[in-house]
Structures are given as C-alpha cells and as structure tokens.
Amino acid sequence: MKYKKLFLMATCLAWLAGCTPTEEKQESASFQVPVEYYKLDNGLKVILSQDKTSPTVVIAAYYNIGFRIEPKDRTGFAHLFEHMMFQGSENLGKMEFIKLVQQNGGVLNGSTRFDFTNYFEIVPAHKLETMLWAEADRMRGLDITQENLSNQQGVVKNEVKVNVLNQPYGGFPWLDMPQYANENWYNAHNFYGDLEDLDAATLVDVQNFFDTYYAPNNAAISVVGDFEIEDAKKWIEQYFGDIPSAELPESPDISEKPQTEEKRFEKEDKLATKPAIALAYQMPERNSAEYYAMGLLDQILVQGDNSLLYKELVKENGYAANVNGGINYLGNMFNYKGPMLWMFNLTYDNTTEADSIIQSVDDVISGLEENGVTQEMLDNALVKIRSSLYDNLGGFFGFGRADLLCSFALFDDDPSRINNIESEFKKVTVEDVNRTIKDYLRSSNRTILTLKPTAETQN
Missing domain, CATH: 3.30.830.10 (Metalloenzyme, LuxS/M16 peptidase-like)
Structure with missing residues (x-):
C-alpha cells in the first residue's frame, strides 16, 4: 500500500471562475x-x-x-x-x-x-x-x-x-x-x-x-x-477491446453480523512512548439513509477543530493535541463496498487514564442522544461535507473524480452517482440523524482498542 490518503485537498474555484457572487452560488449548486x-x-x-x-x-x-x-x-x-x-x-x-x-x-x-x-x-x-x-x-x-x-x-x-x-x-x-x-x-x-x-x-x-x-x-x-x-x-x-474476459468466481460472503456487545482490547507497542486509543463503531449499510446520516455525524463529531469531540478531548480536557477520525481510513466514505467502521483515535499522556477519555466520549454522545442534533448543527455539517466533497472532486488534477467514477462503476454499475452525493446528504433530516445516533453510536456497537507503550523511555 503506497498511500493511505491520496486525496490532496484543492479547491474547485477554477470551475467557477468569472462568475459574479450570485452566479457563483447558482453555478456551484447546479454543477x-x-x-x-x-x-x-x-x-x-x-x-x-x-x-x-x-x-x-x-x-x-x-x-x-x-x-x-x-x-x-x-x-x-x-x-x-x-x-x-x-x-x-x-x-x-x-x-x-x-x-x-x-x-x-x-x-x-x-x-x-x-x-x-x-x-x-x-x-x-x-x-x-x-x-x-x-x-x-x-x-x-x-x-x-x-x-x-x-x-x-x-x-x-x-x-x-x-x-x-x-x-x-x-x-x-x-x-x-x-x-x-x-x-x-x-x-x-x-x-x-x-x-x-x-x-x-x-x-x-x-x-x-x-x-x-x-x-x-x-x-x-x-x-x-x-x-x-x-x-x-x-x-x-x-x-x-480484444483482451479476453475471464470466468469470475462467485463473490464470498463479506457481511458482518450485527454487533451486540462492546469489545475492548489492549495491544502492546515496544516502540511507542505514549499510549493511544481508538474507538470504532460498525457503520450502517452503504447508501442507506443512516449511512448518509453517519457521514454528517462524522462532520459533527470529529472533523475539524469545531467538532464536538475535538472540543471535548482537546480544548476542554487537554487529553491530546488532535483527534483523527473518519469513515474508511484507507480512502473515504464512498470508495468501499463491504462493511466499514467509523473510527477515531488519539495519543495521550501517560498520566491520563483511558477510562477518562472513554467517559468523555460517552458524555458527548449521550448528550447528543438526549438533546438531539439541531437543524443548525445539521446545516453546518452539510456545509463541511459539501466542501470536503468538492475538494475531493477537484483534488490532485482530477484524480479524486476518477476515483469516485471507478468506484461507483465497480460497486454500483452507475458512475453517475457522483452527481447525486450532495442531494443524498440534503435528504437527511434531523430525525434521521437522531435515530442513527441511537441505533449506531451505542456502546454495544463499538470496539475500543488501547495501545500500551512498553518502550524504555516514556514521556
């Protein structure tokens, strides 16, 4: 694997060059x-x-x-x-x-x-x-x-x-x-x-x-x-045109049974000097309403320094310098076919207890579940994910576009889906998001992996 993320962020301003502000808004909405x-x-x-x-x-x-x-x-x-x-x-x-x-x-x-x-x-x-x-x-x-x-x-x-x-x-x-x-x-x-x-x-x-x-x-x-x-x-x-086709084998069953209990594991790392933790939740079925809702929850919870987990874990408690996360660590939320994890991770000081971090995560998610996502939060998440989508489409001289076109052709036999992504996110309602929080962001649907440093020098 020569790279984990090839989407180099670039803007799509070239597509909109020469537009007045009103024209730009209309053009970007209809591109x-x-x-x-x-x-x-x-x-x-x-x-x-x-x-x-x-x-x-x-x-x-x-x-x-x-x-x-x-x-x-x-x-x-x-x-x-x-x-x-x-x-x-x-x-x-x-x-x-x-x-x-x-x-x-x-x-x-x-x-x-x-x-x-x-x-x-x-x-x-x-x-x-x-x-x-x-x-x-x-x-x-x-x-x-x-x-x-x-x-x-x-x-x-x-x-x-x-x-x-x-x-x-x-x-x-x-x-x-x-x-x-x-x-x-x-x-x-x-x-x-x-x-x-x-x-x-x-x-x-x-x-x-x-x-x-x-x-x-x-x-x-x-x-x-x-x-x-x-x-x-x-x-x-x-x-x-004249390359012969092959008889393809039957595709294996790659489905996962619903997770019903929280899993916790610890891994030792003899080279690490600080502990780390990752939390992963099983994703909803690809292309479902809940799948798109999880894409928006990803924006609300971990993407950017205005995300709820960043505010809680970094700004409020100072557990870490950053929180990394997303759907599909080997790409993005669109270029995969089978089961997937929504995951986030961070490294933290040896004086911090993993349980304290887990409790803070639970506080954020339970707060969302109790109070519900507001329309304002949803609108802000839509802005962020739309920006990310268009960065991907325009990134690396158009490779981001080529990636999604091939992925949708392979998995859906429909590369034109690339033009429906934004509209699918816009269909997501506050009720969809709040239902997804209860159904998928439950502790019984997650796996927690902590990394224990065993290097001689620890800071």
Missing part, C-alpha cells in the same frame, strides 16, 4: 460532473469525464479485487500483486512503465484497498493514447517470472517491517482495528499479510490470480481531463 459511461464487449467498464481547465489527463484503472477477498492462505496477496503490476509486460520491460510516465512529465501510483486495487497516471493531455496503450499492455499480460516474484516478495516484506513491525504505532489503528472489530475473516485478517504467507506465494498462485482478477470484465477504466471523447473511445477500443 454536474460530466459522465459518459459504457462497456466494451469484453465487459470492461469505461467512464469518460471531460474537463479542459488544465492540459492534463488522469487515467485510472481499478480492479475489483482488494484485501477482503484475497485467498485465505495467502494473506497480503492482493497487495503483493499490486507490486507485481510494475514488473513488466509484453512490450514494456521491468520498471519501463514507470519510466514511460515520468519521462513524459507525469506521475503515477497504485494502491490496494478494501475492495479494489487501483493504478493511475496523470500525464500531459497529448500523452493520453500512450498511457492507454501502456495500461492495456499490462492488463493483457504480465511478465510473471520467479525473479520478479522473489524480488517483490522481498520488497513487500521489507515494507511490512518498515511501516508496521519496526514503526511506533505501526498499523495503529487502520490495520489493527479491523482485526479486532470484525468477526468475518474476510474483513478481519491481516491485510498487509503474514510474512509466512507472503513467502509461500508461488508462480502458479500469481498466474492464477492475474488470470482471474485482472480481466477486463473485473475492471473499470476512467479518463478525466483535457481530451476529446471520440479519440478516447477509439483508443480504448483499439487497445483494450
């Missing part, structure tokens, strides 16, 4: 992301979104395989395979894909998430055809050799050691909490992978994984930016 969606005969989902404000294009390839459904005896395999995708294909040798992008003034990356593995390039607009050809070349077939596999097994194991095993707070809480809070193996195993499982991967495993999950009928391609629609369609058909 629609251009979406042209179709499928190739081999099942590849294609989403085109033209935006000529910058002479660049984003090409994003998303595959419907993430941490959740990797083989049970090959933990970390989805992530290992992400690395394999940069090791060469039929017409591009080892690392030549990366050189191709960088030598043409572009940037690229890839990541493995809960429900997808993605690859993207941002390049000057006139290099669109080149990058479509390159993405198709590695979708068509990788250079799968023992040398490449052994090399990347070493790279991934080193990444696990550097980012998790030999790092204070390594994996806390984004990697740890799902393993404690969830019951279904698909949601609860070590996504980064056990080192023994990584070592056990064979060439046959790699080839079977590629043939099964990296087929066009298990993928979505989005193009966002400065390009001509007909040119893009022609090149996509030319380079991707």
